[in-house]
Amino acid sequence: MYDMYLTVRSVTRGQKGRDVLSRAGLRCALVRAPRAIAPGGCAYALALRRGDEARALRLLERAGVPVEGCWISGADGRFERVGP
Amino acid sequence: MIYLDNAATTLRKPPQVEAAVLEALRSCANPGRGGHAAAARAEEKVYGTRRLAARLFGLEPEQICFTANATEGLNIALRTLVKPGTRVVISGLEHNAVTRTLAGLGVEPVVAAAPLFDAAAWTEAFAEALRPGAAACVCLQVSNVFGAVLPVAELGALCAARGVPLVVDASQSAGLLPVRPADWGAAFVAMPGHKGLLGPQGTGLLLCLEQPAPLRFGGTGSRSEDRRMPEELPDRLEAGTLNVPGIAGLGAGLRWLLARDPSALRRNETALLRRAARGLEGLGARVWTGPGQTGVLSFRLPGRDCETAASAYAARGIALRAGLHCAPLAHRTGGTLPEGTLRLSVSPLTRESEIEGFLSVSEALIRKK
Known part of the structure; x- marks a missing residue:
């Protein structure tokens, strides 16, 4: 189950990011960002497993996919911002 | 006939184009507007076409913006770069998509002209007309009247040396000749999707190597609380519902070309x-x-x-x-x-x-x- 969310600026950047991470062997999914982590309204996020985020952030930066926020979802459904 | x-x-299109249009009509909802399967399918169709175009033109997917035709792309490019009273140099072979847009902007362009099929003479004509400080240089790659090919790569070098943004109209060349905006140093390249790229009418592409000003304003499915258009491409230029069936058909046309x-x-x-x-x-x-x-x-x-x-x-x-x-x-x-x-x-x-x-x-x- 995914518990780490990297929010991105658009669905296109998200799709590009998903392809980059998948090619590198990281399991991920492109999802509509939960409202709590999309303060500007209507956003997309790359959902990952916790522990994969450091590698994912490096790969995304190299591919020119800016990450807006890095969030952990807790068991209670709340999100905690952990970067960037 | x-x-x-x-x-x-x-x-006449490859049969895959019609099939892709019909399949999208039947199965795709509005991309970027929902998390359900039909919206996600539409998003993947649109992104698939974007990726194919990026491959064909040597760019990143986010630099590929969908338009209704080449004219819309040229309007965006020229309205981004040109202000009334500025100097704009165009080739003597340009279409009304360029000349009327410039007239609408209150600009009387400087026209570079040469014998139709003499590429060296065209380069010389542009070298003479182009001066630092010009707002833009606009040139088609292939004349829609005579089929003459203009030396866009050489023109790109001239523009780079003078710091003038280059806009290329690839309406007759896309799908026929190599279109390499990054190698040319172009700011924007506009093209239809329904000619050499073999897609349906109502499709076009604007390749953006510079930040454009939007021509249309409205919903993009992103940053909805912001009253301004997003800075991010392609959202910045793609307000409103996209022509998903057309874009799916264009993807089929691009795939057909890339396989040959x-x-x-x-x-x-x-x-x-x-x-x-x-x-x-x-x-x-x-x-x-x-x-x-x-x-x-x-x-x-x-x-x-x-x-x-x-x-x-x-x-x-x-x-x-x-x-x-x-x-x-x-x-x-x-x-x-x-x-x-x-x-x-x-x-x-x-x-x-x-x-x-x-x-x-x-x-x-x-x-x-």
């Missing part, structure tokens, strides 16, 4: 054009032809008005275009005003037998006169 009006639109050897397609089209030119010359027609000519051939039948001749061809099942082809400036440069020309244009799906059929009808029309 023998269809030889491919410079207007390629009527571009130089073989080019050789075939050149051979068809040469055959048509030689045949017409042999019949006594006036033909505008020269080195590098691509996709398009202008001609006139002896003693016949172009529009009347086009009607006579149409009555015999041959589809051509007559007149000024929305490019009076090109006709002024080519010396074919006020009457214009008859225009024959081929596509990757044009057959040799169709050119022979066209020549037979041409012979009959010339003899009948």
